[in-house]
Amino acid sequence: MTCGAVWFHVIPWCQRSSECVFMRNSQVVLVSMPWAFLEMPSIALGLLSGVLQRAGVTPVARSFNLVFMEWLRRHLPEGDEALSLADYRAISSAASAGLGDWIFSVPPFREPDAGGDARYLERLARDEVLPARLLSRLEALRAQVPGFIDACVDALLRHTPAMVGFSTTFNQNVPSLLLARRLKERAPQVRVVFGGANCDGPMGRGLLEAFDCVDVVVQGEAEGVIVGLVEDILAGRPVTPRHGVLVRGAAEPVGAPPPVRMDDVPVPDYGFFFEELERTGFRRELITNVKLPVETARGCWWGQKQHCTFCGLNGSSMAFRSKSVDRALRDFEELAARHRWLDFVAVDNIIDLAYLRELLPRLEARGLDLRVFYETKANLTRQQVRDMRAAGIHRIQPGIESLSTPILKLMRKGVTAWQNVRLLKWCAQFDVRVSWNILYGFPEEPAGEYPRMAAAVRSLTHLEPPHLSRLHVQRFSPYHQTPERFGLRLEGPLFHYGHVYPQRGARLEAIAYDFEYAYLDGREPESYVGELRRAVQQWGAVHERDRGRLTWRQGPGFVRIVDERESVGYASYLLEGAQAEAYLACDEGLTAARVHQLLHDQGHTGLGQDEVETFLRELTEAGLLYEADQRFVSLALRARPEMLG
Template sequence: MTGTTERTEATGPADVTGTTEPTLATTPTEPATPSVPTRPGRAALVSMPWNNVRRPSIQVGTLRSVARTEGWRVDSHYAYLSFYGLARTALGMRDAEWSQAYETVSEGLYQLSVGDWIFACRDGGAAAREAYFRMLRTKGVDDATIELVDALREVADRHVERTAAELLESAPDLIGFTSTFSQNGPTLAVAERLRDLGYGGVIVLGGSNCEGSMGRALLANYPAVDAIVDGPGEDAFVALLRQVGAGDPPRSHGRLITRLPALADSAPAGISAGQSLEVPTPDYDGFFEQLHTAGLHTLEPEITLPVEFSRGCWWGAKTHCTFCGLNGATMTYRSKNPDTVADELRHLMDRYGVLDFFAVDNILDLKYLDTALPLVEKLNTDHSLFFEVKANMEWADIQAARRAGVRSVQPGIESLSTEGLRLLKKGATAFQNIRFLLGCAEFGVLPVWNILTGFPHETPESMLTQIDLLPSLTHLEPPDNDILAVHFDRFSPYVEHPQDYGLTLTHPLPGYQYAYPRLSPGDLWDLAYHFEGDFTEDPRNTAVRERLATAVHHWRTEHHRARFTYRLGFDSVTLTDHRPGLPAHTTVLRDEDARLFRAIIGGTRFRDLQNQEGRDGQPLEKLHTWQEKRWVYIEGTKVIALPVREKPSAYRTPPRKGTPRRSRTTVPLTLTGPPPPRRPG
């Protein structure tokens, strides 16, 4: 089971592009009081493949802390590490080769249920095996990859036997599995093997795969499972520990769902606005020992520790992004006391000697910019932090985050078309997204992002606008992928209210039926997280989408040699432009041109440039001339300079707060009359 859930917005299980690991919970409430005093027992917490081997499971770590507070002895089993080591040896692969193969299965083939199928169908018949492989081929999976998948079935069988035997050695009273992404198949395989071997204790599953109808479908179809946790796990786990400690059979209580009904009304407590998040610091003891036991000590320098400072989504609570299936249990946003953030990081650095952290929060608490992050900065350590953020952050906010050690972010950009962003209900504009990418370049923060396409009501014009814009941006960090098709995920508005988008959901993604061959169509629907759907689309979109993918691919391949910088002099600005496909040049702007250019660094409005006497119309004409040269980006009455400073620094003075900011140097600007003709972007 789990105290948090992990799903990456729109992109599947990518560790950074999405890979995000968003989380859910409620503030603890008083669990069910057992009928007799509890006897602290022994629990095992298990995380199966296909978790990222360079991170401990925050679900296991958090619930280990919870159980130890209850007086229980807890064994943490990072079973994905033992599988990783076993498979590398069994397949005879070099480290780099196996690392890529593992990532292919866990991330690249996630949408086809490959990770689940390897474990769930490891002893399936030849006909079922060939049927699945035929489906994989129709989805573009090559024969070499299919051979890898087939070979991993035998490794999975050995790993299931080994994991079940190891769990039985300590005779735990309770075994809890966390299940997210492709962990269902591996988890159920071990749970069923435990029962075959005579295990009579309690088996509970939790995690994002157990939310809503998905968990109930697991409980109904897999007798090996005694209980599931629907959503946040801490309170439910405590309730279950006390029931087991009292010798009682597992009974439903709050988010704990079993085959026995609750004794009284035990609906999960609601979450009030402004309520703080009370979750213990995760206990990762045992992870590094198991890393060495699995022969993976060479990965130690690459380890990143997951941390959690908030749950829910403050933007989603206002406007739910159409494609986002996160926060199935509750969208209400809550965060930890900001005074505890630096202390938690200090403790983890002290205890484990790791300086790199991955925040699993859905979104950064903006209050932390003035509260928690300045305290983190004062740690004066060379740590790094990853956060998910919203792309309308000010440059000053990006700078403050970078000073506190935030070196990479997932901003949820999703599109560089304001029309597309409106359809996705992102609450941002193309101007804001471009400004964010520029701010990251200015202050040395890596943005991890993608361009989404293939959603209801998408127009060719929204894609053409982006195609025209991209040559201007090749010096900025490109998307992680060429393009990504929007998925229809459970709990998203697309799935909860498909009729609002002219969408008809047809069936779960095809991999589910092969990974869960015993389930009826109805149960399969209840179990699935990803769905396919039909909607009417502009017939021109397919061809334009291919052009967009080609343009983004060019950006990604040419970015390493692209450069567009500015350097400020006393009364001059030097521009150096080496963007592929555009004329290379070095240009020195002086006097009024230099002052105008300074004024639009970081973005501003036209009206904020018109407060000084001067020659009517000249600055506006100049801006549109610069737009033709792709030196600036203009959207409506907002303009921003596109080059970045030569040496990014977190300690440079950014534009003052304001969206967009007022110019530092006022210059004349006449707004009367239409602007001269210009190219989009």
């Protein structure tokens, strides 16, 4: 090749398919509305497009969340008034406050209510849901919604659809309903179908009864019913009610559709997302953060054994099943090859334990530079964490939720505080990022655990910090199903529903997912969580500046520990002989009695158990060990992790 010769060229995403979707007529259009995350395509649209294509129907899928961001960039003032990608994500992440829904709660969906809107914004400010800078611009964002919705209707009608399907989860409800209403006003012949998590259980029937712009609601897994539904609509027939398909004016069928066999689900195609992204002005800014959803399992195997008291994520679909290892591997490889992409988010609620033994080694053997997110339980072994990182799993959400074993028992998490800390350490050791929370406000929780946690976390600032969040009571959780049994009293839908929806009473309750509650014993968690809140905020600040390091190095007969954490300044510790062996033994989290036994077995017969326990407590006071449930967990990371066995 001569100097300066061009031997490659970049093919724009919109040119990688034979036909651009925005110029194609289709009788079926599938839509994902704001406030779905910008950096991830809708897996529902990708999967259902594949199912319909198998049946000979070629749908159009539209990522209107991307279109909305582009609309705002073009119509809002530039400079400080512009909406950044981070601003969009902050609003999207505030689903529990109903913020994304409120922005779209404009005529003709809901009539103006200046007083109610002012009270809603005051509540957001009081609860510090958003930075003041962004909070002050919400009305300007809201003013852009009518024009955006009309532009979306224009775009939909250019496809001449017979059916428009909306996938709605969390704060996509009102944006979807507003667009559906405007679409029906201009094209009443178009059949509107809703599906997604917001349609599960009573919420689906509630949406159908409350909003006449919705013709059909699909509940549960749509892969087994979407083809028959579309065939009815395209043939001009009335939609046949069937399991999981609710039809306006028809008798309600009994039960959800039967679960699909996971290996029969198509590999999703996300070409529509990249085509939409190519037409935005923020592609270059967003593209490095794009992650492709991949699904290898549904349901929750832990929830089948013991339903966590606060969790409502699985709704009516708790039964766990997963793809075969061969099929899971194929999903990663096919998606990577098709889209030339390597970053993935597994949308599974929990990883299949069999994958730890069978899938991870095969992913590692492929030699692909994948970056994958998975949800797990927190009682992983050190080898499992190491295998995850080697396979390309670089971030996990392990459901840690607390550093108090008594509170974890109230949650039914099936793990202990020392196991949670041990996992944080191992993840730091093997460079696996951790997304985790400390939840508070559980009924009957011992208040004294919070100052204890506040004191203990000061030794953890070299590890990944958590978010601190108050308990939410969600539909389908045990707290919602039998609140009195747990010491709670439900007090209707969460505050924001009344500021977002025009419905009231039973109709509003039917479509709500989050609920207000009171404690039967009259407790007020904010009165005892303040010290922990300050400790967690300081932890996060230290981590952002420079989390510092706490490391150990092995020498001949000794261990040198160097503490460079901000809270300490600098300290160095020399542990020799039995002391060094005792510290290294605590990697797994051991009792003083077990450490004493190990030292005895290694020939240190002159040490008493009291001496060993005193030494371990001294190291705990120095912040080198973490003690919980009479277990001691070492906190220092090996300076040379490649030396770990």
